[in-house]
Amino acid sequence: MANITADKEKTAAAGFNRPLRLTVTEDLRGFIAVKVGHSLLFLTTFVSVVAVFLIFFFVIKEAIPFLFKGGLSEFWARMSEFSTSLNWYPHNEEHPEFGALTIFVASLYVTVCSLLIAVPVGLLAAIFLSDIAPFGLRQVCKPVIEILAAIPSVAYGVFAVMVVAPWMQNKLGFSTGTNVLNASLILSLMALPTIISVAEDALSAIGREIREASYGLGATRAETMIKVVLPAAHSGIIAAVILGMMRAIGETMVVWMASGQSAQIPSPWWDLSQSVRTMTGTIAQEMGEVAKDTDPYYVLFAIGVVLLIFTFILNMISEFFMSRFKKTVRGH
Amino acid sequence: MRIQIRQTWNHLFTVFSSMSVVLMVAALLLFLVPMLGKGMSAVFFRGTVEFRKMQHDLYGLGSESTLQKEIAATQAARDDIYAIFDRFSRGIDTDLLAGEAKRLYRDHGDELRYQNVPKDEYTALRKQAKGIRNHLMDAFESVDKAEIFEHLDAVEAFKSDASLKGTSVEKLIAMAADYRNIAETVDFSKRADYAEELDAVEEELFRLFGPRPGVERALAMESYGATRWDVVQKHLHQLVWQESWVLSEDGQQMVQKQVRRDDPKEGSFAGTQLAPMFALVEETVSETLRPRRTFYWRYFVQDSTPGHYFGGVGPEILGTLLLTVLAMCFAVPLGVISAAYLVEYAGENWVIKIIRVCINTLAGVPSIVYGLFGLAFFVEYVTAKQKCITSASMTLALLVLPVIIRASEEAIRAVPRTYREAAMGLGAGKFRTFATVTLPAAGPGILTGIILSLSRAAGETAPILFAGAVALGPIPDFAGKWWFQPTRALSYGCHDITVGDKLAMMVPHNQYGMVMTLILLVLCLNIVAIVIRSRMSKKLRGY
Numbered sequence: 001m002a003n004i005t006a007d008k009e010k011t012a013a014a015g016f017n018r019p020l021r022l023t024v025t026e027d028l029r030g031f032i033a034v035k036v037g038h039s040l041l042f043l044t045t046f047v048s049v050v051a052v053f054l055i056f057f058f059v060i061k062e063a064i065p066f067l068f069k070g071g072l073s074e075f076w077a078r079m080s081e082f083s084t085s086l087n088w089y090p091h092n093e094e095h096p097e098f099g100a101l102t103i104f105v106a107s108l109y110v111t112v113c114s115l116l117i118a119v120p121v122g123l124l125a126a127i128f129l130s131d132i133a134p135f136g137l138r139q140v141c142k143p144v145i146e147i148l149a150a151i152p153s154v155a156y157g158v159f160a161v162m163v164v165a166p167w168m169q170n171k172l173g174f175s176t177g178t179n180v181l182n183a184s185l186i187l188s189l190m191a192l193p194t195i196i197s198v199a200e201d202a203l204s205a206i207g208r209e210i211r212e213a214s215y216g217l218g219a220t221r222a223e224t225m226i227k228v229v230l231p232a233a234h235s236g237i238i239a240a241v242i243l244g245m246m247r248a249i250g251e252t253m254v255v256w257m258a259s260g261q262s263a264q265i266p267s268p269w270w271d272l273s274q275s276v277r278t279m280t281g282t283i284a285q286e287m288g289e290v291a292k293d294t295d296p297y298y299v300l301f302a303i304g305v306v307l308l309i310f311t312f313i314l315n316m317i318s319e320f321f322m323s324r325f326k327k328t329v330r331g332h
Numbered sequence: 333m334r335i336q337i338r339q340t341w342n343h344l345f346t347v348f349s350s351m352s353v354v355l356m357v358a359a360l361l362l363f364l365v366p367m368l369g370k371g372m373s374a375v376f377f378r379g380t381v382e383f384r385k386m387q388h389d390l391y392g393l394g395s396e397s398t399l400q401k402e403i404a405a406t407q408a409a410r411d412d413i414y415a416i417f418d419r420f421s422r423g424i425d426t427d428l429l430a431g432e433a434k435r436l437y438r439d440h441g442d443e444l445r446y447q448n449v450p451k452d453e454y455t456a457l458r459k460q461a462k463g464i465r466n467h468l469m470d471a472f473e474s475v476d477k478a479e480i481f482e483h484l485d486a487v488e489a490f491k492s493d494a495s496l497k498g499t500s501v502e503k504l505i506a507m508a509a510d511y512r513n514i515a516e517t518v519d520f521s522k523r524a525d526y527a528e529e530l531d532a533v534e535e536e537l538f539r540l541f542g543p544r545p546g547v548e549r550a551l552a553m554e555s556y557g558a559t560r561w562d563v564v565q566k567h568l569h570q571l572v573w574q575e576s577w578v579l580s581e582d583g584q585q586m587v588q589k590q591v592r593r594d595d596p597k598e599g600s601f602a603g604t605q606l607a608p609m610f611a612l613v614e615e616t617v618s619e620t621l622r623p624r625r626t627f628y629w630r631y632f633v634q635d636s637t638p639g640h641y642f643g644g645v646g647p648e649i650l651g652t653l654l655l656t657v658l659a660m661c662f663a664v665p666l667g668v669i670s671a672a673y674l675v676e677y678a679g680e681n682w683v684i685k686i687i688r689v690c691i692n693t694l695a696g697v698p699s700i701v702y703g704l705f706g707l708a709f710f711v712e713y714v715t716a717k718q719k720c721i722t723s724a725s726m727t728l729a730l731l732v733l734p735v736i737i738r739a740s741e742e743a744i745r746a747v748p749r750t751y752r753e754a755a756m757g758l759g760a761g762k763f764r765t766f767a768t769v770t771l772p773a774a775g776p777g778i779l780t781g782i783i784l785s786l787s788r789a790a791g792e793t794a795p796i797l798f799a800g801a802v803a804l805g806p807i808p809d810f811a812g813k814w815w816f817q818p819t820r821a822l823s824y825g826c827h828d829i830t831v832g833d834k835l836a837m838m839v840p841h842n843q844y845g846m847v848m849t850l851i852l853l854v855l856c857l858n859i860v861a862i863v864i865r866s867r868m869s870k871k872l873r874g875y
Contacts, residue, residue, distance in 0.1 A: 037763065041677060045670040045687055048737070051730055052690040055697060058708040121352045128349035141353060143862050148360055150784070150858045151851060152791025153699075154826045158847045159363050161830050162840075189359055196356075220338050222345035250698025252794035257831055280700045280794070287707070287798050304704045308697065315696040319689070 056308065063305045066098075066298030082302065088263040088277075090286070090296035098299050102263045104306070106180075106276035110255060111248045113184035113272065114191055118248075119241055121188070122195030126240075127225055129196070130203040131211075149193035153253040160186045160258035174273040178260035181272040186254045191244035198243055202236025203229060205329045235325035242318040246311050252280040261285055279303050364851070371848020374841045378561035379626035381406050382542055386556045386642055391634060402622060409619040410541055413612055417537065420606040423514035424526045426472040433472070433504060437465045440500040461501050464490060468508055471515075475523060480515050484508045514605070529574070529593070529600045536571035540564065540613075541620065553641040553835070560841070561623040568617060572610045574600060631845060638804065639835025640825075640842045645849050647807045651819035652853070654808065655725045655796065656789045658815070662729035664782055667736030671778075674737070675744045676766055695734035699794040702731050706799035720816045721808065724800030731795050732785035739781020743774040776868040780861045787857035791850065793823040803828035822850045 022030070068075055078098070085099025129138055164185065165177025174181075206229050214224040230237065260275025263282075267274075277285075283300050290296040381402050387393045422429055440461050444454050464487050471483035487508040490501070542557030549555045558564040574593050577586040591598045594607035601607050613620075628644075636643030670691075678684045706727030715723045747770050755765040771778075793801075801824035808814035829836040829843050836843055 038677060041669060041673040044666060045673045045678075047666055048670060048694055048733060049687055049690040051733070052693050052697075054709060055694075055701065055705045055730075059701060059704055062704070062708045121355060124349045124352035125356055128353050132346060132349055133353075141357075144357055144360060146862065147855065147858060148356065150787055150791075150854055151363070152793070152823055152826075152854055154791065154793045154823045155367065155847050155851050155854075156363070158826055158830045158843070159367060162843065163366055189363070192356060220342035222342040223338070225345070246696050246698075250696075250700070252698070252700040252703075253827060257827065280698060283700050283704065284794060284797060287704075301704060301708070304701050308701050311696050311698055311701075312693060315693055319692060 059301055059304050059308055062301035063298060065293075066295060066302050069295075082299070086265070088282075090290075090299055096295060098295070100279075100282075100299075100303060100306075102265050103277060103279050103282050103303065105265050106259070106263075107249055107278040107280070109180050109266065109276060110183050110187060110259060110278055111245060113180060114187035114248045115241065115245055116188075117184065118188035118191040118195055118244055122192050122240070122244065123199055123237065125192070126196050126199035126203055130200045131221065131225060131229075145193045145196055148189065149197075153190065153251055154257075156186050156190060157253040157257035160254060165258070168273075172273075176260055176273070176275055178258050179273050179275050180259065180266060183255050183259040183276075183278075184272070186258055187248045187251055190251060190254065191247045194247050195240045195244040198240035199233075199237050202233040202240060202325060205236065205325075206232045207329075232328070233325070235321045235328060239318045239321040239325065242314050242321070246314050246318070249314075250280065250307065250311055252284050256281040256284045279307050283307075367844065367851060368848050370841070370844035371846075371851070373562070374845025374848065375628050375631050377626055377628065377841070378623040379628070380557070380559055380561065380564060380621040380623050382557040382621065383559035383626065385542075386552075386559055387630075389555070390552060390637070390642065391630075393630075406620050406622060407545065409616050413537070413609055413616070413620070414544065416606060416609040416612070417533070419514070420604060420609075421530055421534075423511070423605075424523060424530055429507065429511065430469055430472050433465055433468050433507060436500045436504050436507075437461055440504075443499060460490075461504070464501060464504050468504060468511075471508070471511060477515065481512070484512050484515070488512075525600065526604075530606075532574075533571060533593070533606075536567050537613075539567045540571065552637040553639070556642070558621065559642070562841070564617065564621055564623070568614065572614060632849065635807065636842075639833050639839075640829055640846070641835055641839055645822065645825070645846050648820045648822045648825045648846065649849065649853075650807065651721075651801075652790050652822040652850075654721055654814075654819060655728060655800075655821055656786050658721060658725035659728035659732065659789050660782065660786060662726060663733050663736055663785070666729075667733055667781075668740050668778060670733075670737050671740030671744055672766060672771070675741055676762070676770070691734050691737055694730070695738070699731065699792055700797075702727055702795040703797050703799060705730075706795055711799055715816065718816055719798070719800045719802075719818050721800055721819050722815045724796040724819075724821075727795045727799045728789045728792060731792060732789050735785040735788060736781050739784065740774070740778045743777025743781065744770060746777060747773040776864050776871075780865045780868075783857050783861040783864070787854045787861075790857070791823055791854050793821075793827055796821060796824060803832060822846065822853070826850055 067078060069078070082098055082100050084101055085097060086102050087097040087099040088102055089097045129141055133141065160182050161178065164182050168174045168179070168182060169177040210228060210232055211224055214228040219227070255278045259278060259281055261277050261281060262275040263277045264274065266272065266276065283303055286296065287300055290300065384394050384399055385403065388396070388399050441458060444457060449457065467483045467486045471480045474480050474483070487505055491505055540557050543549050543555065558567055572592055573590045575588055575590055578589045592610070593599045593601050594610045596602050631644035632649060633646045634644035635647055636645070674684070674687070706723055710723035710726045711717060711719055714726065751769050751773055752765055755769040760768065800818045801821045802818045803820070803824065805818055805820055808817045808819050826847050829846055
């Protein structure tokens with residue numbers, strides 16, 4: 001040990017003994033090294049950008065043969081069939097139909113239902129964690145939320161199929177255990193951690209002063225939270241809800257396993273005990289069955305494009321609200 | 333008054349908020365307890381002698397001699413059961429008996445020819461034997477008791493005939509005596525019902541004890557009886573109890589009712605010679621199967637038979653490790669360097685803004701779209717149209733890249749400014765400062781991010797669905813190009829074993845076992861991450 005320090009001192013001393021001015025080659029070498037290193041680092045970072053573009057490019061590229069097969073009129077016909085028809089029979093040999101409306105509606109159903117459960121519970125839990133719970137309890141709850149977020153979606157899917165579905169069928173008397181309600185329940189469990197952590201960050205970012213001012217005016221805690229803190233943090237909370245929504249709409253395994261995989265819109269519309277088939281579930285289910293470079297193959301990529309664009313827009317909206325929220329907080 | 337209402341509201345609000353957290357914790361418990369509890373039964377259970385036999389035959393484990401001794405002991409106990417069963421089934425399934433009678437008759441002819449009996453005598457003896465045989469066959473075919481006994485009497489009239497001693501005809505006569513015993517106890521009008529029920533009983537005996545000695549089955553899953561005590565209990569119940577639909581007491585609807593098969597009143601084998609067998613099986617089940625507490629740790633190592641009927645999840649764990657570790661090899665350098673660049677070098681210009689937007693977009697892309705991209709790009713252009721470990725792990729790497737970037741960025745930002753200033757004050761350049769001071773200080777934070785993304789990658793199924801995961805397949809061949817082969821993975825296996833595989837549905841303990849393995853893997857990784865982080869935060873607070 002002593003030896004090494006002695007060595008280091010020696011080299012360091014040797015370095016200090018040299019004149020400070022660099023020779024031209026040394027200067028150039030240093031300049032090039034910095035520039036090259038800098039651009040290498042930049043290129044590495046740029047991989048993320050390239051990846052996003054590649055994802056968009058390749059998913060859209062595989063969807064194009066479905067959309068632009070014939071002329072323009074056929075394009076419109078296909079688009080209108082894809083987005084408005086209820087008949088999803090891509091495997092019909094003679095007369096295949098690609099009406100994906102049922103699939104979009106099913107995704108909407110599952111997402112909205114899961115948010116109906118996850119948002120109130122998540123918000124209340126976030127309020128509890130940021131304002132009500134003592135420090136020690138918060139330290140216990142954090143890992144619980146993390147574990148809830150960490151459990152793989154396929155494990156939740158297995159839970160839905162093997163525990164929840166039989167329970168629904170036997171105890172609740174549903175005709176099928178894998179249905180909208182089942183998928184939504186599990187999805188809400190998966191969206192909860194996202195909503196809670198983002199909403200709690202938003203609530204904590206709102207300063208003490210605002211709360212204290214409210215208490216000073218005689219408001220109770222509930223009034224302070226609902227009338228003062230929540231409105232102040234609304235941008236952050238909207239961002240939290242949108243992030244939870246993205247989690248729910250993009251989730252595949254749970255929905256694939258728990259929603260029952262039958263392409264239909266529940267009728268009557270409030271009957272949640274019926275099976276549906278979502279965008280993600282359709283892709284996962286049928287990609288293994290279709291032959292490559294056929295229309296059923298391309299149409300799955302078309303659904304993927306819809307999914308991608310949808311989450312992209314949601315992402316942009318949440319970014320917008322997040323940045324607005326940051327501005328608000330800085331403003332205080 | 334108004335204040336009271338406001339107070340009540342306030343209390344309600346508090347109660348509801350805490351309820352939501354309680355609800356969340358309850359949901360987590362509701363999920364974890366059955367999944368882990370039932371999963372544990374794949375590892376901790378009472379294994380029977382069939383289990384040890386299976387382990388010995390399929391995996392070469394256990395000592396041959398002790399196993400043989402054990403099998404011999406159980407076989408002795410089983411023989412009693414089979415003796416009762418065989419005896420009764422002979423009365424029901426008379427085709428066997430008829431075949432035997434015909435064979436004996438033919439043997440008799442051979443005997444005579446072998447002894448060179450003169451022609452006249454031969455014809456007379458054959459005629460006599462034929463008469464006996466025909467009587468017997470008629471007795472076997474008939475369902476009328478009086479008729480049967482008439483035929484049997486006719487056969488037994490030859491009993492005292494000394495000339496038949498030592499020939500096959502004597503055996504025919506013995507068969508008649510035997511059949512008389514059976515016929516006395518069997519209600520022949522119910523023969524068809526018995527035959528049906530007997531098939532069910534035979535099936536359950538097979539499920540309990542496996543194939544009879546000497547019978548070879550081609551499939552591994554059919555070569556062994558009940559390997560676990562819970563399975564034994566299930567099949568024992570199905571063996572002893574029968575389900576029947578009876579009118580409910582008000583006479584309105586049919587209700588399911590369980591009756592013992594040997595129940596003196598309602599059982600289907602009431603009063604027959606088979607009835608004692610059920611009690612015997614129940615009494616001797618611990619002798620015939622010898623359950624013993626087993627800690628089956630090899631579950632995490634062993635390969636499985638098709639459908640995960642027997643065996644463990646070894647190849648799945650191996651595949652998951654290969655996929656995730658390879659994914660980390662791609663993602664960690666990229667992610668950490670990106671984070672370092674973003675924190676240390678990048679200013680706030682529009683290029684950086686675009687990069688940040690792209691990282692956020694990458695984090696928001698649904699996992700199934702990653703799967704589509706993996707199929708359309710990595711499989712198609714990078715790994716030469718081969719669904720393999722490399723393409724799957726590249727897809728996973730892309731998926732965890734934003735997670736690693738964000739975690740590393742946060743960790744690097746959390747390093748106090750004073751560190752950097754101190755390093756720079758000592759004359760270190762920007763790069764040297766980062767490599768020798770900032771990076772080590774941010775190390776635990778980055779490590780936490782890496783571990784968390786490792787667990788994320790291990791659990792993701794959708795991205796590898798089309799890019800290289802298979803449900804059934806060989807273990808990657810490490811002598812060859814293993815990175816160009818598809819692999820089994822825990823996450824995809826969990827999906828397949830629950831909804832894809834019909835065979836696996838017969839072995840729920842293995843279904844839960846695989847999910848438990850995945851959950852445990854992910855939980856362990858997360859707990860390690862949580863511990864590292866809490867230590868780190870203590871350390872940072874300490875400064």
